[in-house]
Structure formats: C-alpha cells, structure tokens
Amino acid sequence: MKKLYGVIGDPIAHSLSPAMQNKELKELGIDAYYHPFRIEGKDLKTAVEGMKVIGVEGFNVTIPHKTAIIPFLDKIDPLAKAIGAVNTVVREGDHFVGYNTDGVGFVESLREDWKKDLNGERVLIIGAGGAAKAIYYTLLSIGVKRVDICNRTLYKAEELIAAQPYEADSKAIPLDVAETNIDKYSLVIQTTSIGMAPEIDKSPISLRGIRPSAFVSDIIYNPDQTLFLNQAAQKGAKTQNGLGMLVYQGALAFEKWTNVKPDVTRMKRTLTNILG
Numbered sequence: 001m002k003k004l005y006g007v008i009g010d011p012i013a014h015s016l017s018p019a020m021q022n023k024e025l026k027e028l029g030i031d032a033y034y035h036p037f038r039i040e041g042k043d044l045k046t047a048v049e050g051m052k053v054i055g056v057e058g059f060n061v062t063i064p065h066k067t068a069i070i071p072f073l074d075k076i077d078p079l080a081k082a083i084g085a086v087n088t089v090v091r092e093g094d095h096f097v098g099y100n101t102d103g104v105g106f107v108e109s110l111r112e113d114w115k116k117d118l119n120g121e122r123v124l125i126i127g128a129g130g131a132a133k134a135i136y137y138t139l140l141s142i143g144v145k146r147v148d149i150c151n152r153t154l155y156k157a158e159e160l161i162a163a164q165p166y167e168a169d170s171k172a173i174p175l176d177v178a179e180t181n182i183d184k185y186s187l188v189i190q191t192t193s194i195g196m197a198p199e200i201d202k203s204p205i206s207l208r209g210i211r212p213s214a215f216v217s218d219i220i221y222n223p224d225q226t227l228f229l230n231q232a233a234q235k236g237a238k239t240q241n242g243l244g245m246l247v248y249q250g251a252l253a254f255e256k257w258t259n260v261k262p263d264v265t266r267m268k269r270t271l272t273n274i275l276g
C-alpha cells in the first residue's frame with residue numbers, strides 16, 4: 001500500500017519540500033506520497049492524533065509548529081529536546097518520535113562544501129533565533145568548542161549560551177563587536193532573515209575585515225547570493241548559501257522514514273530547477 005508522508009505548517013503553500021521529496025520518492029521507485037498540510041495552531045493536537053490514526057508514516061514540521069508540537073509527540077530525540085524544536089516526525093512502532101534535522105543538515109552541507117575538521121575552528125554565529133539554536137547546539141554536540149554568538153538583541157544570544165546542553169567556551173557579543181573582530185573567525189554562519197528576498201540590499205554586519213581563508217555560510221537560499229555572501233566572496237572567502245542545508249535536512253528526514261539514502265545532488269537539482 002502507498003505510504004503517506006507530509007509537512008505541516010501555516011502557511012504551507014510555498015514549501016519546496018513536497019516537490020523535492022516526491023521527485024526523490026519517484027526516482028527511487030518508492031511507493032509513497034508526500035503532501036503539504038496547512039494546519040492552524042489551534043488544530044495541532046488534533047492533526048497529530050489524526051495523522052497517527054490514519055497511518056501517516058512520518059512528516060516534517062515547519063513554522064509555526066516546531067516547538068508547539070513537542071507535547072503531542074510520544075518521544076523526543078535528545079538533540080531535538082535540547083534545541084527545543086522538532087522538524088521531523090518518524091513513526092516508530094506505535095510511537096511518533098520527534099527529531100531535529102536542521103542543525104545536522106547544516107553540518108552535513110558544511111562538510112560537503114568545506115572539507116575541514118570543525119573541532120579546532122573559531123566560529124561566529126550571527127543571530128539567536130530558532131535556526132541559530134539548532135545550528136549552535138548541533139555544532140556543540142559534535143565537539144566544536146569555540147562558538148561566539150552575536151545578535152541585535154544581546155540577551156537572546158546570552159540565553160542560548162546559558163541553556164546550552166554541552167560544554168563550550170562561547171561568548172555572546174553585540175553585532176558591532178563581532179564586526180570589529182571578524183578577522184578572528186575561520187567560520188561565520190549568518191542565520192538571521194536579513195538579506196532574504198525581497199529585502200536583498202541589507203546585511204547584518206560588514207565583512208570588510210574577513211580573512212580570505214575564512215568560510216562564510218548564509219542559511220538564506222533565496223536569493224542564492226546575499227549581499228553578505230557577495231562581500232565575503234569579494235574578500236576571497238569561500239561561501240555557501242542555504243540550499244545545501246535545506247536539501248540535507250530533507251535528505252536526513254527521507255532516510256529516517258524510508259531507510260533509503262536519497263541522492264542529495266539530484267534533490268539539490270530539483271530545488272534549483274524550481275527556484276529558477
């Protein structure tokens with residue numbers, strides 16, 4: 001019988017996941033379908049119960065439900081629990097188990113584009129929202145120890161560090177301090193929404209002082225080159241946009257559901273074709 005997967009969120013119409021996942025299911029000959037479900041916050045509990053009863057095998061969770069869904073699941077993976085957000089739910093026997101593949105997706109995509117052992121690197125994360133938290137805690141979970149977080153609202157960066165579930169030597173710093181000291185970092189990760197289409201003429205900090213040997217990542221994928229990444233590239237730094245993270249978080253979910261490793265290159269191609 002055809003298996004059913006999906007994504008829940010609100011809004012959901014613009015999600016790229018259905019096209020990416022359905023193409024890959026088809027290419028691999030897996031008899032399954034991935035459907036976008038628009039679920040309002042007030043219906044979340046009922047929706048999760050309904051998905052369980054009708055036999056949905058797994059689903060992604062997106063804005064605004066990533067944190068709110070936690071009490072309605074049977075089990076939460078430790079990293080997802082630390083992050084406080086679930087983006088992937090997997091049916092395991094009678095249980096719906098919550099995972100977070102956003103941070104691991106980011107790290108996998110980083111490993112593809114920047115073949116470095118991350119542990120000794122000095123890292124700067126810009127932003128202290130949900131995406132920053134997933135990336136920060138995942139980096140700590142793999143042993144990276146020196147990650148500074150800069151944010152417009154400093155206390156939010158301080159809160160991420162105060163609540164971190166792994167030992168690390170991190171500091172919360174204001175945006176201007178990060179900008180002045182940017183030459184200290186070998187890896188810079190931009191996680192805010194600044195620079196996202198249509199506001200493409202903005203950048204959270206200047207990269208005037210970035211090391212040419214640094215690697216600069218911006219989790220925005222639309223546009224594929226933000227002002228931030230352009231400035232990094234002009235200074236000679238290697239760059240990546242957020243397309244890889246989007247693909248890998250989906251690929252990790254796909255593998256958890258089907259036990260089949262998808263072709264990430266093909267998944268990336270599917271997305272670039274849609275984005276034009």
Ligand code: ATR
Pocket residue numbers: 126127128129130131132151152153156191192193194204
């Ligand atoms: P996400 O889940 O995508 O990370 P979020 O939780 O809303 O989204 O976090 C957004 C991040 O972008 C925050 O770090 C936010 O900074 P504040 O904590 O100061 O709000 C940052 N951000 C958004 N717009 C910004 C702007 N115009 N200038 C500086 N930072 C901005």
